[in-house]
Amino acid sequence: MTDDVLEVRGLTKRFGPLTAVDNVSFNVRKGEVLGFLGPNGAGKSTTMKMITGFLSPSAGTAVVKGFDVASDPIAVKSRIGYLPEGAPLYGDMTARALLNFVAEIRGLSKPERKRRIEEVIEQVHLEEVIFRPVETLSKGFKRRVGLAQAILHDPELLILDEPTDGLDPNQKHEVRTLLQKMAPTKAIVISTHILEEVDAVCTRALIIAHGKLLADGTPEELRARSSAPSSLSIRVPVGGAEQIRTKLRALAGVGFVEITGKVAGIAHVTAAPDGNDDILAVVSDLMKRENVSVDQIVAIPGSLDDVFREITQRQAGH
Amino acid sequence: MRNTLIVTKRELGAYFSTPVAYVFLVIFLAAIGAFTFYLGSFFSRSQSDLQPFFTFHPWLYLFLIPAIGMRLWAEERKTGTIELLLTLPVSTFQVVTGKFLAAWLFTLLALVLTFPIWITVNILGDPDNGVVVASYLGSWLMAGAFLSLVACLSALTKNQIIAFVVGAAVSFLFLMAGLDIVLGAFRSWAPDWVVDVVSSLSFLTNFQQISKGVIDLREIVFFVTMIGVFLFANTAIVDLKKSA
Structure with a gap:
């Protein structure tokens, strides 16, 4: 029995003649923060969309806590907290109504809903904007509402597509601190193209380009691969x-x-x-x-x- | 079912959080009033029934239902929220029915708000209220059939204008399926049974049967079946787009 939370097996996605993700496999264990690195268009988001069940893979699959996303998508989705690329949110809802909607769908009981919403509001510092429609919020606050809905049900697996994009340095620091705090009890996958972020929060990094997995190791191991001597x-x-x-x-x-x-x-x-x-x-x-x-x-x-x-x-x- | 209702609640909220709902209700009520009294000669025909009122429902629905339904999926695709929604632990069918139900309840509200005309006709005369109830029911079922059709088409695009125009055009075909304008296109080459099938799909003919007061199970089954078929098609389209 392994403590793998996420197991990605030969995940492949073809869009017509283009292979966006090409036979990508990796595992993520509890306690790991995996940084998913790659240039824009490398296939990071597409991989995440397949793991979370938004896109169906052309080949391969992802298994979360033993549940296969192809055969049991609901079981997989209920174990994942997901921040999609660009943090899309219902603009007409207030931040609080949106969190409440997500909590309801995730099956939290009424008292639990109230408690968890209060908790995440505090964790990502949404107090001042909680009753404002999401569309009126700044980019930084929107991203934080997106993060709040992802951690609302205290998921075993967190998948965050560029969680610090659009945040100022202080906010970035806060999000990283939050991730570090949550890390021991969860498996976390973040995508980024900011390399300092990998050093700051990741215990392991994958480098992907043109859909292919090119490197997998701790930040130190990767650094040691530098062909340039010191x-x-x-x-x-x-x-x-x-x-x-x-x-x-x-x-x-x-x-x-x-x-x-x-x-x-x-x-x-x-x-x-x-x-x-x-x-x-x-x-x-x-x-x-x-x-x-x-x-x-x-x-x-x-x-x-x-x-x-x-x-x-x-x-x-x- | 629980998840469906949660989606329904959110969608209904979305209608009322923007002016869409109010604009729609005002236009619907104003238009149906104008049609009933001017084109339908409600007073001058001196009959205590709501025939002139219900006659215009199919024609109003032709434009107003696509206006309600066009946003259901196209907007989610445009803003990207579809990714948020479909990665929550709900099945596609639950989301499809939840969205449909919200829009359908909204049309029910619009119909309920026409109650003054029912009161009026009861004060002025002695109408057959059984026929009125049957007509209301038929009208709502027809609205549901139009709506499920438009929702299904809305899932094909992220452009609401396209969803509206295509929705109205296809609605027109279904509305007129029993008339020569549509049947003519089939008669020249298709066998008779095909023409009969197409003809039986006419929303107009089926609605007219109900609004005559002949509550026949056949027409009710027809509209309910239509709704079911389009909801399944809608689910299939959303699922197919995942593997595109």
Whole structure:
């Protein structure tokens, strides 16, 4: 018995000649926050629509807590909280009426409905807009109403399509904190193209492009896939910075050198490798040979950004 | 059933949260009044029945029912809320019936609001109220048949204008199916039984039978069957669009 909440098996969606999602498989366990990464049009939303039963797959299926979305869609839907792309909502309803409608359909009893609605209003901070028609709300509030209806029934699986899109930095932070708080008791899948979000909340990330699953791992594992070796940040006294820059530039294997900051007599020199070889050894050799007093050399690992670009563009390139 | 009613409640609320409901009710009541008194010569024919009133129902429905029904699915597709709705734990059929029921109850309200004319005819004369009740029932059933047809067509598009125009056009065909304007298109090539079948699908003929006061189970079964068929077609269309 596994504690898999969601099991996606060979999910495929073809729209005419276009294959939007191509044989995608993965599992999500309780406690995991899975980041679904990919450029726009990669197939993230289409995959989510199939898992939630809004689109029927051309092949493959999704299983939630043992229920197959193809044969038992109602059982699957009742276990999922879903925020569709763009957070579509009934504009003519007030936020409260909308939450009440969703709670009713989800079968919450009357006292439970009242309690849960109060709770989620507090969780996503909707107090001030709760009696206003949804169509009059700002984008940020709409997104939060969408999030509120998704978590209303305390689902085992949360599927959120770009939950922080359109929110300001404070609101983004709040949503991420909320997700982290809920994470231990749920399985959460979020799609995003903001990579910092993956670092902030995800325990695991999938990279998808052109409908194909290209990478699956923890953010650290993915970062380690960066083919670019670490660049170095070197702290030296300001006086010697220019000289060091010239010498570093002359060094074999070093591509890019720049003085990135001078503060309180200390300069930061950043050196990036030219090819695929680690430059830490040659740089520290140089420093010793030249007898430069170095405060600190820090290796900066490849960023998720680089990995993401590499993986998705390699795919596009062929 | 519970889910159906929850959807119905929401949909009814949607009618009244915008001016649509009020505009519709005012136009319907004004138009039916004008038709009854001017075109139907309600007073000058000096008969205490509601024949001139009910005669115009099919023609008003031809335009007003598509106006109520066009938004049922097209609007959900346009705004994307259909994704919210269909990923809630409800079956497609429950949503289809819930939406239909809301619009049908709304037409019932419009019909109920015509009560002053019933009172008027009872004050002025001594009408056969059995015929009046039968006619009201027939009118409501016919409205339901038109409505389920329009709802079904609305599920095909995200454009409400298209839903309205196509809805009105197809409604016209069903309304006139018993008359030469439609039958003529079949007579030249189709066998007689096809012509008979088409002719029997006429909303107009079936409604006229009921409003004569001949409450025959056949006409009631006809309209109820029509509603059922279109609701199933509606469900099938919504489900088919999922795999498109």
